[in-house]
Amino acid sequence: MQAIISATDLVKQYPGVRAVDGINLSIPQGICFGLLGPNGAGKTTTIEMLEGIHQPTSGTVHYKGEPLGARYREEVGIQFQHTALQEFLTVRETLQFFERLYHETLPIAEVITLCSLTDILDRDTRKLSGGQRQRLLLSLALINDPDLIFLDEPTTGLDPQARRNFWDLVKLVKSRNKTIVLTTHYMEEAYALCDEIAIMDKGRIVSQGTPAQLLTEHFGDVVLQIPGEDAGGKLMEMNIGAVPAGELFEIKTNRLHHTLQLLMDNGINLDRLRIRAWTLEDLFINVTGKDVKP
Amino acid sequence: MKKFLAVLHARNMEFLRDRSALVWNLAMPFMLVFGLAFTFSGGNKDIYKIGVVGGIGHLAQTAPKLPTTQHLQFIPYDDLDIAINKVKHHQMDMLIDVSAAPKYWVNTSSPNGYLLERIIWGVGADKFERQAVEGAEIRYVDWFLPGILGMNMMFACLFGVGFVIVRYRKNGFLKRLKATPLGAFQFLFAQLISRLLLVVVITTIVYAGCNIFIEFNMQGSYWVLLLVTTLGAMSMISIGLLIAAHTASEELAGGMLNIVTWPMMLLSGAWFSLEGAQPWVQNIAQLFPLTHMVSSARAIMNEGATLAQVMPDVWVLALTSAVFLVIGAFVFKWE
Numbered sequence: 001m002q003a004i005i006s007a008t009d010l011v012k013q014y015p016g017v018r019a020v021d022g023i024n025l026s027i028p029q030g031i032c033f034g035l036l037g038p039n040g041a042g043k044t045t046t047i048e049m050l051e052g053i054h055q056p057t058s059g060t061v062h063y064k065g066e067p068l069g070a071r072y073r074e075e076v077g078i079q080f081q082h083t084a085l086q087e088f089l090t091v092r093e094t095l096q097f098f099e100r101l102y103h104e105t106l107p108i109a110e111v112i113t114l115c116s117l118t119d120i121l122d123r124d125t126r127k128l129s130g131g132q133r134q135r136l137l138l139s140l141a142l143i144n145d146p147d148l149i150f151l152d153e154p155t156t157g158l159d160p161q162a163r164r165n166f167w168d169l170v171k172l173v174k175s176r177n178k179t180i181v182l183t184t185h186y187m188e189e190a191y192a193l194c195d196e197i198a199i200m201d202k203g204r205i206v207s208q209g210t211p212a213q214l215l216t217e218h219f220g221d222v223v224l225q226i227p228g229e230d231a232g233g234k235l236m237e238m239n240i241g242a243v244p245a246g247e248l249f250e251i252k253t254n255r256l257h258h259t260l261q262l263l264m265d266n267g268i269n270l271d272r273l274r275i276r277a278w279t280l281e282d283l284f285i286n287v288t289g290k291d292v293k294p
Numbered sequence: 295m296k297k298f299l300a301v302l303h304a305r306n307m308e309f310l311r312d313r314s315a316l317v318w319n320l321a322m323p324f325m326l327v328f329g330l331a332f333t334f335s336g337g338n339k340d341i342y343k344i345g346v347v348g349g350i351g352h353l354a355q356t357a358p359k360l361p362t363t364q365h366l367q368f369i370p371y372d373d374l375d376i377a378i379n380k381v382k383h384h385q386m387d388m389l390i391d392v393s394a395a396p397k398y399w400v401n402t403s404s405p406n407g408y409l410l411e412r413i414i415w416g417v418g419a420d421k422f423e424r425q426a427v428e429g430a431e432i433r434y435v436d437w438f439l440p441g442i443l444g445m446n447m448m449f450a451c452l453f454g455v456g457f458v459i460v461r462y463r464k465n466g467f468l469k470r471l472k473a474t475p476l477g478a479f480q481f482l483f484a485q486l487i488s489r490l491l492l493v494v495v496i497t498t499i500v501y502a503g504c505n506i507f508i509e510f511n512m513q514g515s516y517w518v519l520l521l522v523t524t525l526g527a528m529s530m531i532s533i534g535l536l537i538a539a540h541t542a543s544e545e546l547a548g549g550m551l552n553i554v555t556w557p558m559m560l561l562s563g564a565w566f567s568l569e570g571a572q573p574w575v576q577n578i579a580q581l582f583p584l585t586h587m588v589s590s591a592r593a594i595m596n597e598g599a600t601l602a603q604v605m606p607d608v609w610v611l612a613l614t615s616a617v618f619l620v621i622g623a624f625v626f627k628w629e
Contacts, residue, residue: 051473052473053469053472053473053629070475073473073474073475074475076473078470078473080466080469080470080473082466083465083466083467083469083470084462084465084466084467084470085467085470086304086305086307086308086467087308087312088307088308088311088312089304089307089308093304093307096300097300097301097303097304098474100296100297100299100300101297101300101471101474101475101476102474102475103475140470
C-alpha cells in the first residue's frame with residue numbers, strides 16, 4: 001500500500017538533547033497509526049515534524065511522495081495536544097472562521113453532524129466541557145476534509161465516557177478512508193483504535209507493528225492467575241516461578257499443559273484459575289522499562 | 295482575501311464582545327479629556343514665553359537686561375511667519391526680532407502680552423518697534439486634545455496589539471493557525487486593520503462626544519485630520535506588531551512596550567510643548583510617530599493646516615507603518 005506520509009532518518013537536535021534520533025516511518029493510506037512512548041520519548045517532537053510545524057535538524061518528510069509544502073497545509077488536519085481558540089466566539093463562528101482559511105472544505109453542516117456539535121453550536125467556546133471541546137477541536141481538524149489527520153493525545157483529561165465517545169468518533173472518521181496518526185498515553189486507546197503502532201523511547205522507535213504482532217513477538221507465554229487462598233503455601237514451595245500480585249499469585253509459562261498438570265498433581269484448586277491476556281501496557285513496560293523517566 | 299477577512303472578523307468579534315475591555319477603551323479617553331479640561335481650564339502660567347528671531351545672543355547685545363529678567367522663557371525661532379502665528383494664537387506671549395532693526399509682536403487681545411510689553415519696556419526694550427497682531431486664543435483644551443487622544447491611541451495600538459499576539463502565541467492559538475494555509479502577512483495585516491478600525495472609531499466617538507460639551511477649535515479639514523489619525527494609528531500598531539513578532543513572554547513584551555511608550559509619552563509633545571527644549575531632545579522626538587501625528591493634528595485643528603502643509607508628517611507616518619509591518623511579518627514567529 002502506498003505511504004501517505006513517510007519520514008527518513010528524522011533527527012531533531014536541541015542544545016544538549018537529541019530529542020529524535022534517526023526515525024524512519026512509512027504510514028499507509030487509510031490506517032490509524034499510533035505513536036506511543038513514555039514522557040520525553042520524543043513523540044510530540046516527532047509528530048510536530050511530521051505535521052510540518054517544526055523543521056527537522058536532518059532527515060526528510062514526504063507527503064504523497066512530495067516534500068511538505070503549501071498543498072500539505074491544505075490537505076492535513078491537526079488536533080494539537082495544547083491549543084487555544086479565538087476567544088468570545090461561539091462553536092458555529094469558530095467553525096466558520098476555520099472554514100474560511102481553506103480553499104476546499106466539507107460543508108459545515110456535515111462536520112457538525114459528524115462530531116455531534118448540534119446542541120452546542122451557539123455556545124461560547126470558553127464554556128465547553130472537556131469532551132465537547134475535544135469534539136470541536138477534532139471538527140476543526142476535519143473541516144478541510146483532510147486525507148491525513150494528526151491527533152496528539154486527544155483524550156488526555158477526559159472522563160471514561162467522554163473518552164469512549166471520542167473513540168467512536170475517531171472510528172467513524174477512519175471509516176471514511178482517512179489516515180490518522182495518533183499519540184496517546186492510554187494503551188487501551190491505542191489497542192482500540194490503532195491498526196499499527198510504534199513505541200518510542202529516547203528518541204528512537206523501539207518496537208513497531210500491529211498490536212497483535214507485537215504482543216506475540218514479545219510475549220510467547222501466558223499468565224495464570226490463582227487466588228492466594230486457593231493455593232495456600234504450596235505454590236511457593238513448588239518452585240514454578242509463582243509471584244504474588246495482590247490477592248493473587250501469577251505464574252508465567254510457555255508450557256501451559258505441563259504447568260496445569262503440575263498444579264493438579266499438587267492438589268491446587270483450579271476452580272477459580274484465570275488466564276490473563278497480555279496487554280499493550282505490558283508490552284509498553286516491557287520495551288521501555290519500569291524506571292521513572294528523567 | 296477570504297482568509298484575511300476571516301481573521302479580521304474573528305478579531306473584531308473578540309474585541310467587541312469583551313465588554314470590560316471595550317468599555318474601558320471608551321471610558322478612559324473621555325475621563326482623561328474631561329479631567330484635564332477641568333484641571334487646566336485656568337491656564338495659569340508663572341512664566342512668559344518670548345520667541346526670538348535673530349538669536350538670543352544678539353538680543354543680549356541689543357537689550358542686555360532683558361535675557362536676565364526672571365520668569366521669562368526665550369525660545370529661538372528661525373521662521374518669522376511660524377513665530378508670528380504662535381503669537382496670534384496666544385501660544386506665545388511675544389515675539390522679538392533682532393535680525394535687523396529690533397521689533398516685537400504682541401497680540402492685542404492677550405493679557406499676558408499686555409503685561410509683558412510693560413515688563414520689557416522697563417528692561418531696555420522700550421525703543422523696539424511695536425507690531426500688533428490679532429487672533430483668538432487657542433485654549434489649553436484645544437492644544438492638549440490631540441495629545442491626549444494621540445496618547446490614548448498609542449496605548450490602545452501598542453498594548454492592544456502587542457499583548458494580544460503574545461497571548462495568542464503563549465496559549466497555542468498561533469500554533470493552531472500555523473497548521474492552516476494562513477500566511478504570516480495575512481494574519482498580521484488583519485490584526486492591524488482590525489485594531490485600526492476599532493481605534494479610529496473609538497477616537498472619533500470620543501472626539502465627537504467631548505465636542506458636544508467642549509466645542510473644540512477646528513480650523514482645518516476633518517478629512518485631513520482623519521488621514522493623519524489613521525496613519526498615526528497604523529504606524530503605532532505596526533510597532534506593536536513588530537515588538538510582538540517574536541516573543542512568547544508577556545513580561546518581556548510589556549517591558550519592550552514600556553521602553554517605546556514612555557519616551558513617546560514624554561517627548562512627543564502630547565503633554566507639553568517641546569519648544570525651548572534641547573535640540574537633541576527635539577531631534578529624538580522626531581523619531582516617534584506620535585510626535586508627527588500630534589503636531590500635524592494640532593496644526594490642522596488650531597491653525598487650519600492643509601494636507602500639503604502636513605504632508606511631511608503624512609509621509610513619515612506612512613513610511614514607518616510600511617517599514618515596521620514588513621519587518622514584523624519577516625521576523626514573525628507563530629510559536
